[in-house]
Amino acid sequence: MNKLDFDWKPLVLVPLLALLVLPFIGSSSTWVTLTVAGLAMGMIIFIIASGLTLVFGLMDVLNFGHGVFIALGAFVATSVLGAMADYTASGSLWTNLLAILPAMVVAMLVAAAVGLAFERFIVRPVYGNHLKQILITMGGMIIGEELIKVIWGPLQIPLPLPEALRGSYYLGDAAVQKYRLLAVVVGLLVFAMLLWTLTRTKIGLLIRAGVQDREMVESLGYRISVLFVGVFVVGSALAGLGGVMWGLYQQNVIPQMGAQVNVLIFIVLIIGGLGSTTGALIGALLVGLMANYTGFLVPKAALFSNIVLMMAILLWRPQGVYALSR
């Protein structure tokens, strides 16, 4: 994509929304607090949704079982952080990060391994058939959720934040929670890595070419099927990472969390345009901001805000802000 024909309009949506809400909130410090919180929440949502949008954009597979990988990541994190209680209890930031990092890595590895099996047994037989994909991945989600209940039990498990990540920094009167800063950093890293891989590396080139014309790339001697399995595994790993972030954000995990998060992710993807990474980021930021603003202004309308947002965006662009030209 060259700089000239880059579609900038969707990028304006995020600051536009933030500015539109400013007069309603009144005090600027509250607005800064809410906006930063919203952006951070959006970043976490983006990490969760990125795997799904990747898999859909490149393989044209809609995984309704994506939520299970998120729940899996969160539950793995409870086990890992529970085992490293000495590290999380200490007040130093670096020791805490030393606990969170392995939790993330293990969660990603477990989710990736499960994703490999999921792709092989659940998704592979139904490539190219959307109706069956929806049914099968939904079935996979049911099975996954039940297995999580078997392993970790059906009850809610607390996932407290490590000591040094609790509390907030203050900019004047505006409070910024420390954990949300971490979320922004991780989210930006994921976004940058995805874009860089897809647009600047040979693997990304092959994947994009495989999407355009699979047979041609295969006839040039590349194994597209292996690449696509890799894409699915990476998508699952990202879901696992997102699960850790989301679990720490909620400070507890329940087995049903996959199904709950699914709704949120789908709204984000519909807003962003299925399969577009940048679109998913914009969608996630909008949803995050919207959730925080409405939570402050009209607490009862939190979930509807997303639906209203989705409707508004779809009226403007029926395929989402960055529709893939398929």
Added chain:
Amino acid sequence: MLNRLLSHDLPRSRVLAVLLVAIVLALALTPFLVPGVKALNVAAKVLVFIVLVASFDLLLGYTGIVSFAHTMFFGIGAYGVAIALTRMGPSWTALAVGIACALAMSFVLALAIGLFSLRVRAIFFSMITLAFAAAFQTLASQLSEFTGGEDGLTFKVPPQLQPSFELSSTPLFGVDLDGRLLAYYLLFVVAVVLVLAMLRIVNSPFGRVTQAIRENEFRAEAIGYRVVVYRTTSAILSALFATLAGAMLAIWLRYNGPDTSLSFEIMLDVLLIVVIGGMGTIYGAVIGSALFVVAQSYLQDLLRLASEATSGLPWLSALLSPDRWLLWLGLLFVLSVYYFPTGIVGKLRSIKPRPPQPRPPAGQVRQSAALK
């Protein structure tokens, strides 16, 4: 006569026909065959689910649309009855008003969702309905003064359907002829009528067109059918039948809350039943619902026994615990999507009766075919 009742869509399989007759007879005679409150509750639940699942089959099996907002309409029906009976007192008028309002609301919502999102790809539609269903569930639990919030509404049904109502003081075959029995038979008659009506719809010219759309949307459009109109009509019809199923549930339970009629678990149950029973058959809904609800109510005891028997192996025991029965159902679901895409009914229909051995001359075959 029977052929006309079933809209010339006969079971086309001997085993299936026997099963269907057995299920209908069992449901018709439950109060007299199996004593006890639990059995009657299970049978009533089967009736409700048959209508609900068959209505979902209109959409999924016959039109090829995956909607996750089906329980929304189910809930609208149940809430319509619940709210009307709570506000207007237990009378038949209130019941009629509640059902009418619910149907109107479902019609408008289904039309809106259909026109809004059936133009886009199937995947988009599924995702949008999922979001809608979640929002509606939140709405129902938020508007607590209207819907009773998380606690739901407990209400009185019209006097003739209350347990205290006596049709006659002498029991018939040892069964008290009270209001519960009347309510049960009301449900039974309604379910039979609705299922026959749905059979009528799917075997009508309209139903043929929806199947054409399911098979090849592009070609159907090319022949000159307006796909969006047919799809939206199908979505509305399915929503209306689901609403009636919800009303049946509310009449039977005399209670309604977000978890009883709106929860996503019910949506998953419906999806499982329709696929395992057989998509695009309507009969699959009957067979599937009966199997599913009975299994849910009675098989869990078997699982409990199995779980206790394997208590030496904690892993296996945990897998076999009765709370985990959805796991096995999910596995069955996935396997059935792969190996019997047409479900139980399709499987039964595809089994050909064995050709008679040894092969007789052709004339005799024709004769025996004529005798059938």
